[in-house]
């Protein structure tokens with residue numbers, strides 16, 4: 001009998017429906033391949049995979065379901081696979097080697113990780129629901145998802161358990177988000193003026209266009225890392241919207257803190273993605289301004305590592321082309 005490889009009733013239904021499609025959903029592609037015993041198919045090429053162009057919060061949620069449902073089985077599969085391999089080699093040395101294959105849950109997780117994309121066009125609501133009906137509900141969904149994402153973020157590796165990262169959350173619309181949009185407008189306007197690429201009116205229009213684009217983002221998270229060099233000099237009089245000089249991590253401890261913070265942010269993005277929520281990690285000029293630092297209440301030695309935009313999207317972009325090949329370039333064996 002062709003039994004679906006999922007215990008979850010929901011996943012079984014999804015599996016049966018997807019099986020009859022000419023192009024199965026990407027999230028299940030590896031499942032179908034491994035069911036047919038196609039060894040080539042089950043050898044993953046995560047690195048070269050091109051993401052689907054359609055947004056699929058449902059797929060992502062189902063994927064998340066399946067991951068959480070069967071994560072606990074991955075170590076068992078590994079043990080089973082190793083003991084199978086051992087007995088195979090004991091029984092018949094000339095028999096073909098059993099190649100270890102990651103469990104379906106491991107493949108799902110890997111697929112989930114590699115299908116995360118940076119999104120630039122946001123919606124305040126999932127593409128399947130109407131804008132007005134779910135306003136408050138959507139914010140509640142986002143609030144809970146961000147809480148879970150920060151929980152994941154806080155489990156990132158951090159040397160000497162320094163736990164250096166803080167996440168400042170801003171929902172939109174709110175007084176804080178309005179201030180953030182104003183800051184974005186001013187920073188863009190002043191930067192364009194400074195570059196003298198166009199006239200005052202054109203600079204204003206461009207800054208307003210950006211403000212409007214940002215107003216479609218339902219939540220922002222500003223990630224900061226503590227214990228850095230002082231990020232500004234009190235004596236220097238500066239516009240709150242001008243870019244502060246970069247004061248990068250200097251000591252090993254600061255570098256480790258910054259590195260840990262980046263790992264935290266990636267965890268955060270992945271957790272959101274696993275729930276079908278889109279994001280963008282941005283490091284534009286705005287994160288190095290007094291205005292943004294004041295808005296979130298930064299201490300002098302806090303460095304802003306990123307402004308993360310969070311929400312839903314109609315279309316997940318394709319993965320930008322990766323130029324480097326995996327074998328022998330990104331991944332190199334060290335042989336001596």
Ligand SMILES: Cc1cc2nc3c(=O)[nH]c(=O)nc-3n(C[C@H](O)[C@H](O)[C@H](O)COP(=O)(O)O)c2cc1C
Nearest residue numbers: 116117118119120280281282283284306318319320
């Ligand atoms: C540290 C960091 C800073 C980034 N800053 C920006 C940014 O300021 N603006 C932007 O549009 N994208 C930014 N990105 C997103 C990258 O452009 C994006 O990750 C890259 O194009 C690869 O796309 P992907 O995330 O979909 O794989 C940043 C990414 C990282 C890791």
